[in-house]
Amino acid sequence: MRGVEVVEQRAKSIINAVPGMPFSWSINPYRGCYHQCRFCYARRTHRYLEEDGVERWGSRIFVKVNAPTVVRSELARNRAIDQVAIGTATDPYQPLEGTYRVTRGILEALRDYRVSSGIITRSPLVVRDIDVLQSLAAVAGVSVSISVATMDADLAREIEPTVAPPAQRMRAVRMLAEAGIAVNVALAPILPQLTDRADSIDAVVRAAQEAGATRVWHNALNLHDITRDAFFGYLRERRPELIASYATLYKGTYAPQAVSREIDARVASARERFPARALERIPTRAVVQLSLI
Numbered sequence: 001m002r003g004v005e006v007v008e009q010r011a012k013s014i015i016n017a018v019p020g021m022p023f024s025w026s027i028n029p030y031r032g033c034y035h036q037c038r039f040c041y042a043r044r045t046h047r048y049l050e051e052d053g054v055e056r057w058g059s060r061i062f063v064k065v066n067a068p069t070v071v072r073s074e075l076a077r078n079r080a081i082d083q084v085a086i087g088t089a090t091d092p093y094q095p096l097e098g099t100y101r102v103t104r105g106i107l108e109a110l111r112d113y114r115v116s117s118g119i120i121t122r123s124p125l126v127v128r129d130i131d132v133l134q135s136l137a138a139v140a141g142v143s144v145s146i147s148v149a150t151m152d153a154d155l156a157r158e159i160e161p162t163v164a165p166p167a168q169r170m171r172a173v174r175m176l177a178e179a180g181i182a183v184n185v186a187l188a189p190i191l192p193q194l195t196d197r198a199d200s201i202d203a204v205v206r207a208a209q210e211a212g213a214t215r216v217w218h219n220a221l222n223l224h225d226i227t228r229d230a231f232f233g234y235l236r237e238r239r240p241e242l243i244a245s246y247a248t249l250y251k252g253t254y255a256p257q258a259v260s261r262e263i264d265a266r267v268a269s270a271r272e273r274f275p276a277r278a279l280e281r282i283p284t285r286a287v288v289q290l291s292l293i
C-alpha cells in the first residue's frame with residue numbers, strides 16, 4: 001500500500017442511527033477507502049474531515065482502532081439497537097482490515113449482543129470471518145452483500161482500481177453460500193454505456209446464481225458533488241468519448257427516468273432467467289436479514 005497514509009483514530013462513538021433506510025443503524029470502521037472506485041458515493045464523507053474526497057479518498061485512511069470496544073459499550077447502553085449495516089460509507093474489508101481486524105472485532109461484539117446485521121463490501125477478505133458470521137447468523141441473523149459491477153476484469157480494474165477481480169469476488173460469494181451465510185450480490189452501480197448492456201447485466205446475474213447468491217440487487221449510478229468530480233475525472237482520463245453523453249445524461253444527480261427504467265427492466269429479465277437460490281436452503285434466522293440492505 002505505497003503512498004497511503006494511515007491515521008489511527010480513537011472514536012468516541014461508532015453506531016449511528018439511520019432514519020428512512022431499510023436498516024436502522026450503521027457502523028463504518030474506517031474513513032476513506034483504499035479501493036478508490038471512480039464512482040464511489042462515499043467520497044463526500046472525507047469532506048467532513050476537511051479532506052479532499054477526490055485525491056485523498058484512497059490515500060489518507062482513518063482507522064477507528066477502538067471500534068470494537070466502543071461498539072460493546074454502546075450496545076450495553078442501548079439494547080434497542082438492531083438491524084445494523086456495516087460498511088455504508090467505506091469498505092469494511094479493505095486491505096487494512098487484514099492487519100487491524102477492526103471489522104472482525106465489531107462482528108464479535110454484535111454476535112455477543114445478538115444484534116442482527118448486514119455487511120456490504122467489494123472484498124473477498126470477508127471470507128476470513130466466516131466463523132464469526134456463522135455464529136452471528138445462528139443467534140441473530142446476518143447477510144453479506146458483495147458488490148460486483150461487471151464480470152469484465154479489465155473494465156473492473158479501470159473503474160475499481162484496487163478491488164479483487166470479479167471472479168474472485170464470486171468465489172467469495174460461493175464460499176459464504178456454502179457456509180450457510182445469506183449472501184447477496186450488489187450489481188452496483190450500473191454505469192450507463194459502460195456496464196448497462198443486457199449481456200453485461202446477464203453475466204453478473206448468471207455468475208451470482210452459479211455461486212449460490214440468495215439475491216441480486218442493483219442500482220444505477222448517482223453522481224452528486226464529489227462523486228461527480230471523481231467520475232468525470234475518470235472519464236477525462238480513460239473514456240473521453242463518453243464525456244458529452246454523461247454531461248447530457250447527468251444534468252443532476254440521477255440518470256433520467258427512462259434510463260433507470262431500462263436498467264431495471266434488464267435486471268428484472270436477468271433475474272427471471274437466472275433466479276437466485278431458494279430461500280429454504282438458508283438458515284431461518286439469516287433469511288430474516290435478506291432485506292436488511
Ligand code: SF4
Nearest residue numbers: 033036037040090091
Ligand atoms: S469499495 Fe465501496 S467505499 Fe470503497 S471506494 Fe469502492 S465504492 Fe467506495
